[in-house]
Amino acid sequence: MIKVTKNTNLLVLTGAGISAESGLRTFRDSDGLWENHRVEDVATPEAWHRDPKLVWRFYKARWDQSKQAAPNPGHLALARLEDWLGDNFHLITQNVDGLHTAAGNTRVIEMHGALSSCLCTKCGVRLHLDEVDMSPELPACPKCTGRLRPDIVWFGEMPYRLPEIDILLQNCDVFLVVGTSGVVYPAAGFVQMARYLGAKTISVNLHPSEGLGFFDEFHQGRAGEILPRLVDKWMAE
Known part of the structure; x- marks a missing residue:
């Protein structure tokens, strides 16, 4: 199992799956x-x-x-992770609902904008x-x-803050992807880039994604159940 310590530079990417657990329906289902x-x-x-x-x-x-909608245990686990890692934590979200900020995350890039x-x-x-x-x-x-x-950011438009995201991908030690199908570019290419540059890659998703082969570790299930356990384990080691 991939370890995360206080010295790990962790980058997280979240998609619609984590918000679905707060009752927000996903448009690809x-x-x-x-x-x-x-x-x-x-x-x-x-x-x-x-x-x-x-x-x-x-x-x-x-x-x-x-x-x-309210943040669910998955969102809250990521907020705890940021509190623990500090400047070594960054979060990119494809979601536009603001639930990560509501949960307490501050290092958030909303690459598709905000409702x-x-x-x-x-x-x-x-x-x-x-x-x-x-x-x-x-x-x-x-x-x-x-x-x-x-x-x-509508289909056909350029997502926000891509140069900043590129730097984060270059510098991360572990890339954690949560609740995304991995089919919409450019986000779909992030895991490939992170892995190519040497990062360990982890997927947490309800179903295997199309890019599953690019992940070193896959946890199948609800983010609200898996993320709290992962964070507890990392913080205890």
């Missing part, structure tokens, strides 16, 4: 979040230009749903939704009256 809307209708730049009102209705509903914020398409300012009048079908920027869009 058969009963997923996006079943009533094709991806092309709500999560692409083309969809935004074609029907911004539909896009905003969808993301407002997701924001309302996320506010009802809690929006961007002005005119002046470029980023605002929390609580700072904005969200009652109109098309919310307007309070600073310049430009049109606001969800602060979400």
Whole structure:
């Protein structure tokens, strides 16, 4: 079993699976979040230009749903891990629900954006939704009256903070991947890069991922059950 000590530089990548355990449905499951809307209708730049009102209705509903969710034991275990490792801990998430921050993590890169914020398409300012009048079908920027869009990385757009992620992948000793299918690039290539550069790789997932061969260790099951046990074991050694 791969060991993690206080001197281990640990990088974590999380996906929709960990949030599903908090009651947030995943859009790649058969009963997923996006079943009533094709991806092309709500999560692409083309969809935004074609029907911004539909896009905003969808993301407002997701924001309302996320506010009802609470961090689960998997999130809390990762927060404990950060408390223990300090600067040797970093977390990249593909999720946009903010549950890692709610659990207490501070070293978080939200590579796909956040449901809690929006961007002005005119002046470029980023605002929390609580700072904005969200009652109109098309919310307007309070600073310049430009049109606001969800602060979400849509399909076909470049994820946030990739240069920083690249440096973290180069420097990590252990790369822990939790609750992700491993099919969406560029995140799908992270484990390959980390392993090529010498990191030990661990997967925690409900089902074996397509890239299972790139992992040195695989723990099958719910993150909320496996992560607390892993963290307890690492901290006790």
